[in-house]
Amino acid sequence: MGSGAADPALPLPPVGFRPDAVRGSGPGQIDYRLARRSILAEYRKGRIARHEVCDAHPELARAARECGEPSSLTCPICEEVNVVLVSYVFGPRLPAFGRCITSKKELTAIAKRSGEFSCYVVEVCPSCSWNHLARTFLLSAGRGRVAAR
Numbered sequence: 458m459g460s461g462a463a464d465p466a467l468p469l470p471p472v473g474f475r476p477d478a479v480r481g482s483g484p485g486q487i488d489y490r491l492a493r494r495s496i497l498a499e500y501r502k503g504r505i506a507r508h509e510v511c512d513a514h515p516e517l518a519r520a521a522r523e524c525g526e527p528s529s530l531t532c533p534i535c536e537e538v539n540v541v542l543v544s545y546v547f548g549p550r551l552p553a554f555g556r557c558i559t560s561k562k563e564l565t566a567i568a569k570r571s572g573e574f575s576c577y578v579v580e581v582c583p584s585c586s587w588n589h590l591a592r593t594f595l596l597s598a599g600r601g602r603v604a605a606r
């Protein structure tokens with residue numbers, strides 16, 4: 458053991474957007490599933506145009522192609538392909554724009570660092586560029602080990 462535990466090689470450069478740019482994560486947005494449902498309802502009623510919901514940031518679209526995790530959820534907009542899940546982690550000593558996570562191993566490695574990291578999982582349609590926050594969670598250091606202070 459002991460190989461690569463300190464600072465794993467993270468292959469992708471930082472992304473060019475911040476978590477607050479992700480739809481569904483705006484200020485005061487508590488329940489993003491509810492937000493997602495209401496956006497889709499508005500879209501179906503014709504109150505929101507397709508280009509307003511299919512506006513994945515170019516970096517997000519690229520991440521979806523390069524490191525998106527396949528899901529079994531059909532895109533709610535084009536209904537042609539399944540959305541993929543893209544995970545970003547934000548926290549101390551990570552780029553301001555977050556780090557795109559490509560594997561569970563990487564996530565585990567970051568979780569072992571000290572400090573609090575938030576993980577944002579975004580669903581993105583690689584076909585029509587629909588995107589929405591799917592979930593967020595906190596990664597806390599010292600799971601199984603008491604954080605030294």
Ligand SMILES: [Zn+2]
Nearest residue numbers: 532535582585
């Ligand atoms: Zn789509």
